[in-house]
Amino acid sequence: MADGVTRPKHFLSDKVEHFTESVIREMTRQAMLHSAINLAQGFPDFPAPAEIKHAAQQAVAADINQYAITWGAKNLRQAIARQMQAWQGIVVNPETEVTVCCGSTESIVSTLLAVCNPGDEIVIFEPFYENYGPDSVISGARPRFVKLHPPNDYVGEWTFDERELRAAFSHQTKAIIVNTPNNPTGKVFTRQELEFIRDLCVEFNVLAITDEIYGHILYDGAEHISIASLEGMRERTVTINGMSKTYAVTGWRVGWTIAPPTITNAIRKVHDFLTVGAPAPLQEAGAAALGLPESYYHKLADGYLARRDRLIPALVEAGFKCFRPRGAYYVMTDISAFGFADDVSFTQNLVKEIGVAAVPGSSFYKHPRDGARQVRFAFCKRDETLDEAARRLRRLHAHK
Ligand SMILES: Cc1ncc(COP(=O)(O)O)c(C=O)c1O
Numbered sequence: 001m002a003d004g005v006t007r008p009k010h011f012l013s014d015k016v017e018h019f020t021e022s023v024i025r026e027m028t029r030q031a032m033l034h035s036a037i038n039l040a041q042g043f044p045d046f047p048a049p050a051e052i053k054h055a056a057q058q059a060v061a062a063d064i065n066q067y068a069i070t071w072g073a074k075n076l077r078q079a080i081a082r083q084m085q086a087w088q089g090i091v092v093n094p095e096t097e098v099t100v101c102c103g104s105t106e107s108i109v110s111t112l113l114a115v116c117n118p119g120d121e122i123v124i125f126e127p128f129y130e131n132y133g134p135d136s137v138i139s140g141a142r143p144r145f146v147k148l149h150p151p152n153d154y155v156g157e158w159t160f161d162e163r164e165l166r167a168a169f170s171h172q173t174k175a176i177i178v179n180t181p182n183n184p185t186g187k188v189f190t191r192q193e194l195e196f197i198r199d200l201c202v203e204f205n206v207l208a209i210t211d212e213i214y215g216h217i218l219y220d221g222a223e224h225i226s227i228a229s230l231e232g233m234r235e236r237t238v239t240i241n242g243m244s245k246t247y248a249v250t251g252w253r254v255g256w257t258i259a260p261p262t263i264t265n266a267i268r269k270v271h272d273f274l275t276v277g278a279p280a281p282l283q284e285a286g287a288a289a290l291g292l293p294e295s296y297y298h299k300l301a302d303g304y305l306a307r308r309d310r311l312i313p314a315l316v317e318a319g320f321k322c323f324r325p326r327g328a329y330y331v332m333t334d335i336s337a338f339g340f341a342d343d344v345s346f347t348q349n350l351v352k353e354i355g356v357a358a359v360p361g362s363s364f365y366k367h368p369r370d371g372a373r374q375v376r377f378a379f380c381k382r383d384e385t386l387d388e389a390a391r392r393l394r395r396l397h398a399h400k
Contacts, residue, residue, distance in 0.1 A: 072100025186325020
């Protein structure tokens with residue numbers, strides 16, 4: 001610079017000015033700092049299935065240690081296609097319609113980068129999984145938020161207002177992101193709701209990007225429906241899923257997109273230049289995971305149901321009001337009873353004084369005030385972890 005003064009900010013992209021660091025991952029750092037029970041970040045603290053760990057070990061031993069085909073190992077893509085047909089009745093061509101990425105996280109970014117132009121808008125329900133906002137910005141698009149309204153009785157479903165959703169669609173809308181089962185609310189979108197979204201997508205010629213990473217984690221008779229299975233949606237949907245949540249391997253970083261060939265081609269190009277490929281031996285283990293019997297998925301959902309029903313009474317006893325999730329592994333709570341100024345001061349107190357980490361609700365909203373009375377807890381944890389959290393939370397009750 002002419003005046004010889006270094007101004008580091010000068011080197012930064014304007015894009016990063018528009019989003020902050022992940023609050024969820026920051027809470028994990030704080031949990032470690034304060035030796036708190038981490039009910040913030042959604043990773044299991046119990047072992048992954050032995051069969052798939054064995055498959056990963058075998059793959060490394062067999063020297064599957066070099067780049068996989070950039071869009072994914074053939075046997076994993078075939079397993080993904082087989083599962084989608086058996087599960088959702090959707091016929092998928094593994095050669096032209098599947099791209100394996102580094103987790104669903106990369107799948108979402110690669111998809112948005114592949115489809116968005118400057119000025120495009122992406123419709124996102126809020127509260128939302130916090131990556132969707134920055135992902136839209138990174139890809140040059142503008143997020144348009146539409147509220148999911150909480151049930152008054154805490155038991156019913158979070159719902160969107162059809163008029164509000166329609167009002168968010170315009171000729172600038174490129175895509176809508178649908179996350180079902182939903183993080184953080186636990187909402188499972190019904191067929192009727194998905195049909196309403198389908199009709200808007202068709203009317204406005206909009207793409208659906210659907211994050212179904214919790215699709216196998218359902219309670220109380222809820223049914224997972226992939227929007228791509230609805231008439232008229234197959235050709236305008238990118239379905240995203242991954243191994244992280246279904247097989248308790250969030251650190252493996254294997255996810256995928258399923259999309260029509262033209263969109264898949266574009267996603268593959270972005271993915272190739274972003275990451276080249278997902279970890280090769282873990283893709284082999286992925287093929288083994290997707291071959292697990294039906295009983296695995298029943299056990300998975302039953303296990304999470306038991307964890308949900310272990311944590312919620314402890315939260316209620318401590319003074320939280322809990323929105324009952326019908327899918328995924330989070331409980332959104334109402335913290336009004338504790339009298340804190342906002343969700344951030346509450347979670348700071350919780351992690352430092354009580355020893356439990358949770359996520360402030362504001363991180364799931366565009367305007368922090370909308371989440372100021374909400375806090376999210378993850379229950380993808382061992383019974384001992386949840387019981388220890390419950391024990392600590394009782395002290396909070398005494399503070400009330
Ligand atoms: C809705 C949602 N999508 C995607 C992810 C990230 O998935 P992955 O580990 O496959 O990148 C998460 C993780 O918490 C999530 O909650």
